[in-house]
Amino acid sequence: MTTPVTVVGAGLGGLTLARVLHRHGIPVTVYDADASADARTQGGQLDLHEHNGQLALQMAGLTSKYREIIHRGGGAQRVLDQHGTVLADVPDDGSMTRPEALRGDIRRILLESLPADTVQWGKKLVSTTPLDKGRHELTFADRSTATTDILVGAEGTWSKVRALLSDEKPTYAGMSYIDTYLHDVDEHHPAAAKAVGNGAMYALIPGKGFLAHREAGNTIHTYVILNHPIEWFADIDFIDPDATKRIVAEFEGWAPELTGLITDADAPPILRRIYQLPDEHRWTRVPGVTLLGDAAHVTVPGGEGANIAMLDGAELGEAIAANPGDIEGAITAYEDVMFRRAHAEAVAAHETIDLIFGDGAPHGLVSLFNGTDEQSD
Numbered sequence: 001m002t003t004p005v006t007v008v009g010a011g012l013g014g015l016t017l018a019r020v021l022h023r024h025g026i027p028v029t030v031y032d033a034d035a036s037a038d039a040r041t042q043g044g045q046l047d048l049h050e051h052n053g054q055l056a057l058q059m060a061g062l063t064s065k066y067r068e069i070i071h072r073g074g075g076a077q078r079v080l081d082q083h084g085t086v087l088a089d090v091p092d093d094g095s096m097t098r099p100e101a102l103r104g105d106i107r108r109i110l111l112e113s114l115p116a117d118t119v120q121w122g123k124k125l126v127s128t129t130p131l132d133k134g135r136h137e138l139t140f141a142d143r144s145t146a147t148t149d150i151l152v153g154a155e156g157t158w159s160k161v162r163a164l165l166s167d168e169k170p171t172y173a174g175m176s177y178i179d180t181y182l183h184d185v186d187e188h189h190p191a192a193a194k195a196v197g198n199g200a201m202y203a204l205i206p207g208k209g210f211l212a213h214r215e216a217g218n219t220i221h222t223y224v225i226l227n228h229p230i231e232w233f234a235d236i237d238f239i240d241p242d243a244t245k246r247i248v249a250e251f252e253g254w255a256p257e258l259t260g261l262i263t264d265a266d267a268p269p270i271l272r273r274i275y276q277l278p279d280e281h282r283w284t285r286v287p288g289v290t291l292l293g294d295a296a297h298v299t300v301p302g303g304e305g306a307n308i309a310m311l312d313g314a315e316l317g318e319a320i321a322a323n324p325g326d327i328e329g330a331i332t333a334y335e336d337v338m339f340r341r342a343h344a345e346a347v348a349a350h351e352t353i354d355l356i357f358g359d360g361a362p363h364g365l366v367s368l369f370n371g372t373d374e375q376s377d
Helices: 012-023 054-059 065-069 103-112 190-196 243-249 256-263 305-324 327-357 363-370
Strands: 005-008 027-031 046-047 077-080 086-090 100-102 125-130 136-140 145-147 152-153 171-182 202-204 206-215 221-226 270-276 290-291
Touching: 005 012, 005 145, 012 027, 012 054, 012 305, 046 103, 046 145, 054 065, 054 305, 065 103, 065 327, 077 363, 086 363, 100 103, 100 290, 190 206, 190 221, 190 256, 202 327, 206 327, 221 256, 243 256, 290 305, 290 327, 327 363
Parallel strands: 005 027, 005 152, 077 202, 152 290
Antiparallel strands: 046 100, 077 086, 125 136, 136 145, 171 221, 171 270, 202 206, 206 221
């Protein structure tokens, strides 16, 4: 009988792994801290790329399902200056190179592809205890336990499974995102709708700015980006309506259609501090356990995080399925590829962040979108 696999974390990477294992008839159980699949929102739109995210869904047999949830036209991109002037405007070309879809919808089709009892909800992992022969015992907040021969940590930045493999802990990357949402934008927020357009909008200067996206359902989801020490945010109560005043003060003199992405938000802003592991994070092989996605290689948001988490999951699943008699060899081979890919993507993510938010902002991004190498003064 094929050895069952235990996954901690029902995010996109963990669910992709579970789906690939299920397709190969390998028993898998996923434990997740959330009370249910709908316990919280799943973030905004993702552009899944052909060579990783879309490839992972192909390996999972879900390409047709994915194409049903794509936000057509959502791949448009534009750059504005702080006064609202359009500096670059790239329409959606309708290709499948980097189509947009809501993260929640991608997660839904993954969940729907699995037997109903695959994910055990309300299972917050408290600790992991090594046993003999590569086995591990999991203890959850509800005092229940589980024992497994193959354990995969897929529970993101603050993974508890990681401690079995590595002493590294994520450190603050020097920047934070503040999420805001505008709903029914064509009717209630026409100025913002016009500024953002049909897809992604970037309005940036060095160290701060707006990254907004027109999402399916007539919603604008904005990330307000600020490069500040973590202490700067400590005394801001984001539930308090006055919290936005300190954020808006950072954008004094900016166009009202841009600051309105904060002041006119239809829900309290949400702070998301950005953390990272070392670019070359890796570990010595430990029998019976491995990691994928942000649990293994969280870095600054360069546009590939969910994509490579899903590819991690798909490749790990295929490796286990292809080598049922040598699981350790399968995981070793997976980790070798994953380590090299993760390092390359982390380096590229830092380069992307520098291009978008660095000293040359917004001119590097404008040059990229316009297909030129010119840099403005």
